[in-house]
Amino acid sequence: MLKLLLSTALAAGLASGACAQEITVGAANVSSYLDPGRDHSNVGSQFYYNAFDTLIGKNHDKLEAEWVPALATEWKLVEPKVMELTLRDGVTFHNGEAMTADDVVFSLNRMYQADFPPYVVRSRDRLSNFLKAEKVDDLTVRVTVEKEEPLWETLLNLQQVMIIPEDYTKALTGDPEVAEHDDFEAFSLAPVGTGPYRIAEFVPGERVVYERFDDFWGEKAPLAKATVQHIPETASRVTALKTGEADIVTNIAPDQLALIEADKNLRTVGSATPLFHVMIMNVNHPKLKDPRIRQALSLAIDRDTLNEALWLGKAVVPSTHTLEEYGDLYMPELKTFEYNPEKARQLLKEAGYDGFEVTFDTHPTYYTNGLLAAQAITEMWAEVGVKGRVNIAEKWSGRSPEMMTRNWSNPMYFADPFGSFGVMWAPNGPSEGEGRFNTDAQYAEIWERFRFSKDVEARKAAYAELMERIRQDPPVLPLYRPFESWAMRKDVSWAPKPGHIPYVLDFRAGSISFASN
Amino acid sequence: MLSYALRTLIRMVLTFFVIVTIVFFATRLSGNAVDFVIGEGMTTEDRDLLIKYYELDRPIWSQYLAFLRAFTDGQFGLSFIERRPVSEMVLERIWPSTQLLLSAVGLTVLVSIPLGIAAAIWRKSWIGSAVMVVAFLGYAVPNFVLAIVMVLLFSYWLNWLPVVGNGTALHFIMPTVALAGVLIAALTRFTRNAMLDVLGQDFMRTARAKGLPENAVILRHGLRNAGITILSVIGLQVAGLAASGSVVIEAIFAWPGIGDLLVSSALRRDYPVLQFGVLTVALAVIVINAAVDLAYAWADPRLRHTVKG
């Protein structure tokens, strides 16, 4: 162990001594604020992991969950509903303060007992089972839940419960002893964490500059400085890479890959990101009330052709709402969604479809290939006799009663079916709350079993029941796991790690290096 | 002249007030900010909570009054999205936009006035035709196509020029040319037409008849008189460009300017930023226009005496 530490320290020393490694990332999107607690966007998730830590860490080299110590070195259940965590000694925040149990309690309770509205919203959909965090002594903290929690580690590993400094935050505005709303607003412009990089400069929407934090508790950061610069236009991003203004660029559409691969100085990496692009269907729209119509709309979509055509076959088309990252709960054996135009035609006939127009709403640019897929889908509907029309708008139409169908994404907020389907399609969750999905007592009962059963098989059985409900009365069709690509200089060695949530730009030790040339 | 300036000033203030009001109500009419700021997937309960937090549940007239009050106490509020003072967000973007604008206008004036005069003088010869063909072609290309073609040519293939931001003088070349392309075409054409108008007029013939050398005739009399038209066109074009012409160019070159900010805050319905941003731009345009008006009046004394209002 000591040897390993020594050699790493040596390597780190060499790296920083020989040449201060700096990189610039050209990103299609840069956050407007940086607060891991209130944020769960795909834009924000790029930024937090470099600068913040959770109590329980994860081995991100692996697809399945392997929990590792982070800010907590040990954790154990002391009662069925109480977890005790031992904190790491000698952790320092970027502003020089030492991390104590008070900071941890403050960070957790800002979510568990939230009263700052953006926290309340984020907490309600995934942390509602968590009641409180309490200090036992300077290095011990207890967390209490309402019902016995099968996903302890998963939910203590969330981005939303990354640790921030209490005194610093409270003192940002107003009374330094009280956490006011304005303190949290101010924090999101001047974020401070415990991670290997400190955020040296943040221009919202434009630029995030990381600098190596020398007092980091773990292995030192491999880069002295990393700048993430907003470059919205695709052509400009690719060009910036070529001119050397950027070393890595994000969001390369599959159609651009060949161009970059053709350059001997550049390369691309990609992965099927753990999120689904989905089509949602409004079950309460007067014309779509009959489940057969929605089944038909779903059956008419040839997702494999979409994959071949738009993603060069590199996306992943699922048979049900499941992801490989779920480990034991990965259930590819379920056949919830399929392509069957014959059946679609037949169902339309049975349901008495009279040729009314079905609109498909999409944002012009938000999802890679989103607009293309929308147009292709309406064309596929035409094949079975459905008159479709693409409706482009910036506005989120998911809550509008007039919305018929549209695209959306169901990201994996954490590696469990609860972290994707479970957040989006829970009873009284976002989808039902927006009035385009209905649940009943039976659905709620199944959901409860799926969420809280301690036995994996029981959870799987319950999830299968939920999927069957979705199949019979479909509000959603997962289209595919999109294949997201990054491009970089050939001598930069970086790739998205399989254990992360989508889009994390991980520049920690072991995640990025440079070829010797 | 003084009363003319006063009238101009009053008109400026009135225009500004009208714009303030229109902007306020137009933004509110075009959708609820919560649906953009907070976005997708939210229960009604959560949505109501956030509406309250952002104070969007207040009646619209009370929001309007609060908005007007902002002018007296200088508190223009926080951005819904970035949660920082909108004045700070807007002001930090004005200078980069202004720089770009000035360099584009500078290039335009340098190129198009000589070209326009040449085209007018040698109207019948191939020089005039050639200038006009080039000018027309310049006008005909959408500026973002010009920009992307330049990016591909000079950066992607030749690797001569940088494409991101406004760090060095080299960064100015492509955005400036992309912005100036259309301006040059327009101004060349106006200069030529204005010169033609002037060249045909009696005093020019008189000047020639007096035996003044042709160059002097053109420069002293022609340009001076055509100058009025040219000046107003420059004013108009600059105003137009300040207003919205650079949005697309700023996006392509990741230029931290105000056009980019305005469009993105409009798309996200970030009302406070949008309001303050539009007002700032409007103010700039109004001032430019008033300056052009006054210059116009100064250059053409007849205007000053026109009875008005």
Added chain:
Amino acid sequence: MMNPAVPAPSAPAAALQLWRSADAIQKAAIVIGLSLVLLAVLAPIVAPFDPNSQSLIARLRPPLGFERAKAGHLLGTDELGRDVFSRSLFGLRLTLMLAGLGATLGLLIGGTLGLLAGIVGGRTEASIMAAVDTQIAVPFTLVALFLLAILGSSIEVIVLVLGLAGWEQYARIVRGEVRRLMKLPFIEAARAAGAAPLRIAHRHLLPNIVSPLVVQFTLALSNIVLLESTLSFLGLGVQPPTATLGSMVGIGRDYMPTAPWIVAAPAMMILLVTFAVQILGDWLRDGADVRLRAR
């Protein structure tokens, strides 16, 4: 190539004379302009494919003559496997229609208001000019954005937006010219003789402001074509799958490094349209200008 000099049946002799008076560039512009209009009119007959019909297996194929080209697709296929040539023709058709309607709408609104302001003066003039100032001072992209957000991006709304895009220029020009002309001796004489304002406008003013209006109209036509493409760049233009030249360029820009042919044809058409329109506008101006003709 069509015969460009097909004279208007009503006045063949005048058209012939006009043609003879044109120089080489102007003749070229006439040929280009007429061909484009003809292509637009005949698009449904000339286009080999339905402009919106997709073929996902034949996406991004280059024009004929290049490697991987697909038979039948003269100018290649776009990001959804649609025929670029057919889409360009239909796009041209819609773009010309939008530009014509938009420029005319702007001319009608702006011309009327400008005339009114110039002749009537007083409060009317003040309020019209205040409206002009307002319009000029507000970033037009934003005006368009709000109108499209509130009213939706249907073709009608887009025509309205494009029409509103230039009215204030007409108004300013017309008012300025009218005020200049009103002080000229012959009009002052007419006014002194008690001629009605309408008569003055009709007899004396209109003929004299035709020239700047024609120039402005041609500028507006090409401005509108360009504006439409800018709106498309921002995702606010005519909604897909319907093609306009602007939307093809706006949406196709992401493919410029990899599949430049998607943008090339519509961009070339935009260029030709604005080029021809402006040369013709200039020519008409020169021809209509009394002072120049006298030289």
